[in-house]
Amino acid sequence: MIRRSDFPKDFIFGTATAAYQIEGAANEDGRGPSIWDVFSHTPGKTLNGDNGDVACDHYHRYKEDIKLMKEIGLDAYRFSISWPRVMPDGKNINQKGVDFYNRLVDELLENDIVPFITLYHWDLPYALYEKGGWLNPDIALYFRAYATFMFNELGDRVKHWITLNEPWCSSFLGYFTGEHAPGHKDLQEALIAAHNLLRAHGHAVQAFREEVKDGKVGLTNVVMKIEPGDSKPESFLVASLVDKFVNAWYHDPVVFGKYPEEAVAIYLEKGLQILDSDMNIIATPIDFFGVNYYTRTLVIFDPNNPLGFSYVQGDLPKTEMGWEIYPQGLFDMLVYLKERYRLPLYITENGMAGPDKLENGRVQDTYRIEYLEKHFEKALEAINAGVDLKGYFIWSLMDNFEWAYGYSKRFGIIYVDYNTQKRILKDSALWLKEFLKS
Numbered sequence: 001m002i003r004r005s006d007f008p009k010d011f012i013f014g015t016a017t018a019a020y021q022i023e024g025a026a027n028e029d030g031r032g033p034s035i036w037d038v039f040s041h042t043p044g045k046t047l048n049g050d051n052g053d054v055a056c057d058h059y060h061r062y063k064e065d066i067k068l069m070k071e072i073g074l075d076a077y078r079f080s081i082s083w084p085r086v087m088p089d090g091k092n093i094n095q096k097g098v099d100f101y102n103r104l105v106d107e108l109l110e111n112d113i114v115p116f117i118t119l120y121h122w123d124l125p126y127a128l129y130e131k132g133g134w135l136n137p138d139i140a141l142y143f144r145a146y147a148t149f150m151f152n153e154l155g156d157r158v159k160h161w162i163t164l165n166e167p168w169c170s171s172f173l174g175y176f177t178g179e180h181a182p183g184h185k186d187l188q189e190a191l192i193a194a195h196n197l198l199r200a201h202g203h204a205v206q207a208f209r210e211e212v213k214d215g216k217v218g219l220t221n222v223v224m225k226i227e228p229g230d231s232k233p234e235s236f237l238v239a240s241l242v243d244k245f246v247n248a249w250y251h252d253p254v255v256f257g258k259y260p261e262e263a264v265a266i267y268l269e270k271g272l273q274i275l276d277s278d279m280n281i282i283a284t285p286i287d288f289f290g291v292n293y294y295t296r297t298l299v300i301f302d303p304n305n306p307l308g309f310s311y312v313q314g315d316l317p318k319t320e321m322g323w324e325i326y327p328q329g330l331f332d333m334l335v336y337l338k339e340r341y342r343l344p345l346y347i348t349e350n351g352m353a354g355p356d357k358l359e360n361g362r363v364q365d366t367y368r369i370e371y372l373e374k375h376f377e378k379a380l381e382a383i384n385a386g387v388d389l390k391g392y393f394i395w396s397l398m399d400n401f402e403w404a405y406g407y408s409k410r411f412g413i414i415y416v417d418y419n420t421q422k423r424i425l426k427d428s429a430l431w432l433k434e435f436l437k438s
């Protein structure tokens, strides 16, 4: 059985959340609306019309939540800042919003929990969306100003920062498939958004170097193992293409200052220009990559699909998201990232949505324990294979607003009863507590 003592001494275990998914207090203390407030309040966009107005009410219950982290024995906590809470119009400061994050950070530090901050986990101020959002090139400068402000405000106490969470989701789910806010369905827009997200990232890293001399900054991507779904040679080709689109597209420019050729071809085909000056900003050196790993994805060649491929279902056991459970992919992708980019890595998210039931005050989520244990083993194998993996954040600390799926998917190691806001440690949290002592 895997033990904590098998990991390096300074390896950290934590949990992760995102502001819109847990905070609630959507209209309190001067917070402005984000694209997710508007999207989730638009009929038909989220399951059952769920929204983040109240969510886990973490804005009022953060002390209780930190107490639970402490009880479990977690070393670190990754959370995101709600840009519209600190800058309701995307530009001007709302001191009450800033105060909340000061209180949160101080409470974490008092409990010896190391804060990791994500600056952007999908909740763009709606006021900036009205100026063009991620399609407006100026967004990178707005983001830089917001990042600079936060580095100044919290950088004395917070030494680990992540600029963006999963820019692939912000661009492709937000602007191409329309499953996420702002719900556009336009490939050209997704390409522009992806580029502006990376420019915003680069600008924030530059600001970080000026403002926080003794901290580390990185970018978190969703990392998917893409595999062919049948044995046709064409499917191997499309798998390698999709791999470039999802993975290399958001890593290569940051390290090499170049998009993969396949991505460049699409930008050119759509008549979009990529400036060398942009690429220089995007490639501002970072300290680590954050890895959000959940599953593999199977693709096959499909001439009837305008993209040339289709997703297919694999036959491995699946989580409630329908995502196959594939721990080997974590090992493979960690090794791949190490070899290609040679940077320290953190697993900034890994976990599963389960069919959790609260029965007699208990949630027996043995499937989640098994999932975590298997992924911990693969992380350890990767470390032993020479990957500079520094920490592991479980998604998520507690059940929360799962975007388009609303409250129907439960990812937490802590169960949230949304009627009472009561928190109950699931068996996986109790298991983790023992693991962290081992």
Ligand code: NCW
Pocket (backbone or CB within 6 Å): 018, 165, 166, 169, 222, 292, 294, 295, 297, 311, 323, 349, 395, 402, 403
């Ligand atoms: S949807 C998504 N998630 C979940 C979300 O709660 C969190 O905020 C995100 O950081 C859990 O972790 C991330 N990510 C999109 C992953 C897409 C995987 C698609 C695989 C099937 C094609």
